[in-house]
Amino acid sequence: MSLLEITGLRANVGDKEILKGLDLTVDAGEIHAVMGPNGSGKSTLAQVLAGNPAYEVTGGTVRYGGKDLLEMQPEERAQSGMFLAFQYPVEIPGVSNAYFLRAAYNEMRKARGEDEVDPLEFADIMEQKLALVDMDPAMLQRSVNTGFSGGEKKRNEILQMAVLEPKLAILDETDSGLDIDALRIVADGVNALKRPDNATIVVTHYQRLLNYIVPDYVHVLANGRILKSGGKDLALELEEKGYDWLTGGSTAAVGAGAA
Amino acid sequence: MSSSIESLISQEYQHGFVTDIESDTLPAGLSEDVVRAISARKNEPPFMLDWRLKAYRRWLSMKEPHWPNVTYGPIDYQAVSYYSAPKTKKPLGSLDEVDPELLATYEKLGIPLTEQKVLSGVAVDAIFDSVSVGTTMRTELAKHGIIFCSLGEAIREHADLVEKYLGSVVPYSDNFFAALNSAVFSDGSFVYVPKGVRCPVELSTYFRINSADTGQFERTLIIADEGAYVSYLEGCTAPKRSTHQLHAAVVELVALRGATVKYSTVQNWYAGDKEGNGGIYNFVTKRGKAAENSKISWTQVETGSAITWKYPSVILQGDNAVGEFYSVAVVNNKQQADTGTKMIHIGRNTKSTIVSKGISAGEGNNSYRGRVQVLPKAEGARNYTQCDSMLVGNRCGAHTFPYIEVGNNSAIVEHEASTSKIGEDQIFYLKARGLSAEQAVSMIVSGFCKEVFKELPMEFALEAQALLGITLEGSVG
Numbered sequence: 140m141s142l143l144e145i146t147g148l149r150a151n152v153g154d155k156e157i158l159k160g161l162d163l164t165v166d167a168g169e170i171h172a173v174m175g176p177n178g179s180g181k182s183t184l185a186q187v188l189a190g191n192p193a194y195e196v197t198g199g200t201v202r203y204g205g206k207d208l209l210e211m212q213p214e215e216r217a218q219s220g221m222f223l224a225f226q227y228p229v230e231i232p233g234v235s236n237a238y239f240l241r242a243a244y245n246e247m248r249k250a251r252g253e254d255e256v257d258p259l260e261f262a263d264i265m266e267q268k269l270a271l272v273d274m275d276p277a278m279l280q281r282s283v284n285t286g287f288s289g290g291e292k293k294r295n296e297i298l299q300m301a302v303l304e305p306k307l308a309i310l311d312e313t314d315s316g317l318d319i320d321a322l323r324i325v326a327d328g329v330n331a332l333k334r335p336d337n338a339t340i341v342v343t344h345y346q347r348l349l350n351y352i353v354p355d356y357v358h359v360l361a362n363g364r365i366l367k368s369g370g371k372d373l374a375l376e377l378e379e380k381g382y383d384w385l386t387g388g389s390t391a392a393v394g395a396g397a398a
Numbered sequence: 399m400s401s402s403i404e405s406l407i408s409q410e411y412q413h414g415f416v417t418d419i420e421s422d423t424l425p426a427g428l429s430e431d432v433v434r435a436i437s438a439r440k441n442e443p444p445f446m447l448d449w450r451l452k453a454y455r456r457w458l459s460m461k462e463p464h465w466p467n468v469t470y471g472p473i474d475y476q477a478v479s480y481y482s483a484p485k486t487k488k489p490l491g492s493l494d495e496v497d498p499e500l501l502a503t504y505e506k507l508g509i510p511l512t513e514q515k516v517l518s519g520v521a522v523d524a525i526f527d528s529v530s531v532g533t534t535m536r537t538e539l540a541k542h543g544i545i546f547c548s549l550g551e552a553i554r555e556h557a558d559l560v561e562k563y564l565g566s567v568v569p570y571s572d573n574f575f576a577a578l579n580s581a582v583f584s585d586g587s588f589v590y591v592p593k594g595v596r597c598p599v600e601l602s603t604y605f606r607i608n609s610a611d612t613g614q615f616e617r618t619l620i621i622a623d624e625g626a627y628v629s630y631l632e633g634c635t636a637p638k639r640s641t642h643q644l645h646a647a648v649v650e651l652v653a654l655r656g657a658t659v660k661y662s663t664v665q666n667w668y669a670g671d672k673e674g675n676g677g678i679y680n681f682v683t684k685r686g687k688a689a690e691n692s693k694i695s696w697t698q699v700e701t702g703s704a705i706t707w708k709y710p711s712v713i714l715q716g717d718n719a720v721g722e723f724y725s726v727a728v729v730n731n732k733q734q735a736d737t738g739t740k741m742i743h744i745g746r747n748t749k750s751t752i753v754s755k756g757i758s759a760g761e762g763n764n765s766y767r768g769r770v771q772v773l774p775k776a777e778g779a780r781n782y783t784q785c786d787s788m789l790v791g792n793r794c795g796a797h798t799f800p801y802i803e804v805g806n807n808s809a810i811v812e813h814e815a816s817t818s819k820i821g822e823d824q825i826f827y828l829k830a831r832g833l834s835a836e837q838a839v840s841m842i843v844s845g846f847c848k849e850v851f852k853e854l855p856m857e858f859a860l861e862a863q864a865l866l867g868i869t870l871e872g873s874v875g
Contacts, residue, residue: 233845
């Protein structure tokens with residue numbers, strides 16, 4: 140059984156259809172890169188998988204760990220080990236990062252039938268996790284994402300990922316807005332968290348991140364569908380040739396026949 | 399019903415919450431005879447009756463104020479009973495007597511019957527309907543010369559202090575509801591902390607309205623003598639009733655030279671049902687008078703009541719006096735709140751801080767109303783006001799009515815205000831981390847209120863946070 144099995148997924152934002160019959164299968168132990176031009180539906184895919192109510196699923200199925208993902212609430216998905224690293228992490232003023240992280244961590248534990256950890260136990264856990272993303276412990280006392288720089292926000296997402304240890308992590312444009320040092324820190328964190336029993340979907344526009352996170356599979360998403368799948372070399376080919384050679388000159392012009 | 403609740407309820411009575419107190423309820427209606435009857439039942443000295451009668455006569459000439467930004471039907475003052483004492487030895491500990499929904503609320507809070515929790519390190523005066531039913535830790539306090547008792551008892555035992563200070567901050571003529579209270583108040587708490595004494599424990603009053611169709615008119619008087627310190631907590635609950643009940647209380651704080659009074663409230667009167675039936679009308683006058691180098695600090699968390707109308711204020715009379723007001727007011731369903739503060743700067747170098755957090759959900763309406771007044775002689779006065787509103791959903795309202803009057807050129811007055819809407823994106827972000835919608839809202843709102851919660855004593859802060867969660871339950875998807 141695959142960890143994630145997406146078949147014929149269709150989704151709308153408002154009246155506009157963004158995903159138009161997308162298929163994707165991810166197994167444990169794998170890293171998949173989903174690449175594509177702006178507006179191709181990459182972020183929509185990430186948001187739909189996480190269960191954002193702003194996106195309406197109009198067709199297709201998604202099986203996650205053998206369960207019907209689309210029937211699950213966002214929090215159930217998270218509690219079942221799904222994690223979305225947000226492209227635009229949200230600010231929660233007045234709530235400390237430490238408090239928020241512990242609350243989330245404890246929800247995961249509760250879902251697994253384990254006892255909650257108290258703040259002292261949690262501080263020990265955090266010590267190792269902070270090192271993984273090279274983060275100053277002072278960040279834990281700041282309000283969630285509030286006043287963080289773009290790079291700090293992204294690192295904070297990876298910190299959360301390190302704490303929550305997901306089965307399936309989806310990184311939505313985590314590389315955007317990062318300088319090369321931050322990019323390396325983020326990538327090192329992701330690589331360190333890789334295990335045979337988890338999987339990662341890296342959603343990105345650029346090949347750059349894939350120099351640091353080496354994918355097992357690369358998929359090109361355009362106009363709401365996977366146009367082409369391949370190995371890591373496909374990413375390099377895309378870097379070299381752009382997306383146009385796949386989408387027939389203009390992404391906007393890609394019709395149903397292009398698939 | 400869980401057995402832990404049961405044990406906590408029965409525990410309550412080990413602490414004497416219902417004791418041998420005269421059982422009696424006056425018939426509905428208000429007249430001079432009723433005022434005399436109340437005074438007689440409480441064996442009050444003549445000065446008290448005179449004061450009540452003056453207040454009553456004054457009240458007759460006053461009109462109910464309608465300037466607050468709230469709406470409600472006419473109140474029939476003759477339909478209210480002005481005195482009710484609990485029926486003696488009525489077994490209120492039995493669960494049948496307590497509204498199951500109220501118990502469920504406590505169960506959800508995880509703090510079944512708050513006063514129990516507070517009792518460990520705190521001295522408590524419990525006001526049940528109109529009467530104080532017990533004050534704890536009095537001998538311990540007496541060692542320090544601290545008087546903590548019901549106001550009724552203080553009127554009999556410490557008449558000199560009461561006569562000197564009662565009405566010295568909120569005169570009976572102050573406003574319609576204060577006049578009504580002055581005429582018919584039945585009990586309340588009294589605190590006196592002598593010169594230079596730091597009160598070693600938190601003092602607390604737990605107010606509860608129980609009977610139907612009675613008004614509650616308690617009156618609290620706290621005096622911190624020169625250099626003294628006292629921290630006082632007030633908690634309130636009432637059972638669900640389908641009719642509105644009037645609660646018109648008065649609180650007076652006196653901080654003499656160099657004294658500090660910290661007054662914290664967690665107000666959770668019954669708010670009425672979703673359609674706005676029932677609930678408490680919470681029309682309260684709270685004010686403190688701060689002498690030279692003294693400090694008065696109000697912290698309030700207002701989650702209950704159908705209508706809240708109150709402005710805990712500070713008259714900064716002496717030089718270098720400090721006034722603070724930290725407030726969280728939450729309205730949900732059809733609740734209305736018009737609350738804020740007045741800071742009256744009279745002395746030189748007086749300072750005041752106002753931090754108000756208003757949260758509106760459902761069809762609730764929340765107004766901040768504040769007055770900062772710097773009198774001509776208040777050289778070097780400073781005020782900082784921060785007034786933030788948060789909206790949950792799109793059928794609620796937030797309003798701000800700040801009044802600033804500055805009569806001295808050297809004064810510095812700052813006012814900051816913001817309005818934000820609780821974001822779907824914030825809720826989704828937290829849900830994507832495994833938190834339920836309710837946990838998410840509670841976390842976002844707690845974060846919004848953080849600056850106020852940190853002013854509350856620890857146990858109250860936890861209670862307040864839990865209450866917010868319950869008040870806002872069902873306010874999102």
